[in-house]
Amino acid sequence: MPLGVGLMKNADWALVISLGILWxxxxxxxxxxxxxxxxxxxxxLRVAIGAFFLLAYVLMxxxxxxxxxENIINLMIMALLNNVxxxxxxxxxxxxxxxxxxxxxxxxxxxxxxVLAAALVPHEALTVNRVAGALIGVVGVTMAIxxxxxxxxxxxxxxxxxxxLATISYALAGIWAKLRMQSLSPMIAATGMLVMSTLILTxxxxxxxxxxxxxxxxxxxxxALAFALFCSVIAYFLYxxxxxxxxxxxxxxxxxxxxxxxxxxxxxLLEQMITMAEMAGLAVIxxxxxxxxxxxxxxxxx
Numbered sequence: 001m002p003l004g005v006g007l008m009k010n011a012d013w014a015l016v017i018s019l020g021i022l023w024x025x026x027x028x029x030x031x032x033x034x035x036x037x038x039x040x041x042x043x044x045l046r047v048a049i050g051a052f053f054l055l056a057y058v059l060m061x062x063x064x065x066x067x068x069x070e071n072i073i074n075l076m077i078m079a080l081l082n083n084v085x086x087x088x089x090x091x092x093x094x095x096x097x098x099x100x101x102x103x104x105x106x107x108x109x110x111x112x113x114x115v116l117a118a119a120l121v122p123h124e125a126l127t128v129n130r131v132a133g134a135l136i137g138v139v140g141v142t143m144a145i146x147x148x149x150x151x152x153x154x155x156x157x158x159x160x161x162x163x164x165l166a167t168i169s170y171a172l173a174g175i176w177a178k179l180r181m182q183s184l185s186p187m188i189a190a191t192g193m194l195v196m197s198t199l200i201l202t203x204x205x206x207x208x209x210x211x212x213x214x215x216x217x218x219x220x221x222x223x224a225l226a227f228a229l230f231c232s233v234i235a236y237f238l239y240x241x242x243x244x245x246x247x248x249x250x251x252x253x254x255x256x257x258x259x260x261x262x263x264x265x266x267x268x269l270l271e272q273m274i275t276m277a278e279m280a281g282l283a284v285i286x287x288x289x290x291x292x293x294x295x296x297x298x299x300x301x302x
Contacts, residue, residue: 020257
């Protein structure tokens with residue numbers, strides 16, 4: 001039986017925190033790889049390498065899977081919404097913003113998902129804590145971007161808005177999974193998403209980025225392998241284990257861990273520092289996530 005926050009064991013907390021750190025690392029790897037590769041190639045290598053390893057694991061385990069047209073189409077749509085579109089938007093966005101700020105803005109996914117789910121998914125009601133959490137989150141995002149820049153769009157700050165668009169894609173992916181992918185195991189869903197993402201991107205990669213692929217050096221291949229293995233393959237295995245041991249509800253805690261872990265890693269490895277406004281925005285967004293979740297805050301107030 002899935003566990004609530006209060007019943008999570010030390011091992012469960014270790015899994016949740018580790019997953020948050022691994023997903024936070026993805027923004028660091030993007031920063032590193034942008035010095036060598038185009039945004040498209042970074043995304044392509046991540047999904048292709050991840051698909052290779054997860055597909056190998058699935059072929060060894062041979063879990064049950066009905067290869068129907070409906071499942072294939074659902075996986076293709078999920079691949080677009082959860083991998084192709086948001087990965088490209090975030091990677092392009094990080095060309096003009098730091099990994100730390102990208103992680104902060106990416107935390108907006110929880111709020112967007114809640115609002116869209118209430119509008120599109122039956123029985124997903126807007127509770128008081130959800131509305132309050134979302135409103136607090138909007139304030140936090142505004143603070144992180146800078147209220148004076150919120151409606152100004154130019155080359156130097158366009159990355160922030162691309163990352164916010166990515167959160168909408170992630171939110172739609174979560175809703176699509178809830179509506180259309182409940183019959184698939186998480187392992188099949190994750191492997192199918194990465195495989196379909198690779199199939200979608202491969203024609204473009206070989207047509208327009210072939211020279212970039214054949215000119216990859218050993219250092220870049222090492223970075224790309226580490227990116228895919230840590231942030232996709234290992235992260236997905238932790239994700240499955242968390243679902244099995246504690247339930248999906250506790251994955252929101254990972255969302256809270258991602259921004260500070262990304263900020264810390266960017267500061268240590270890349271010497272990137274965020275501004276006080278971004279730090280204040282992070283604090284407000286984290287508060288909003290705690291209010292949205294309700295469980296931790298409820299225990300504090302008891």
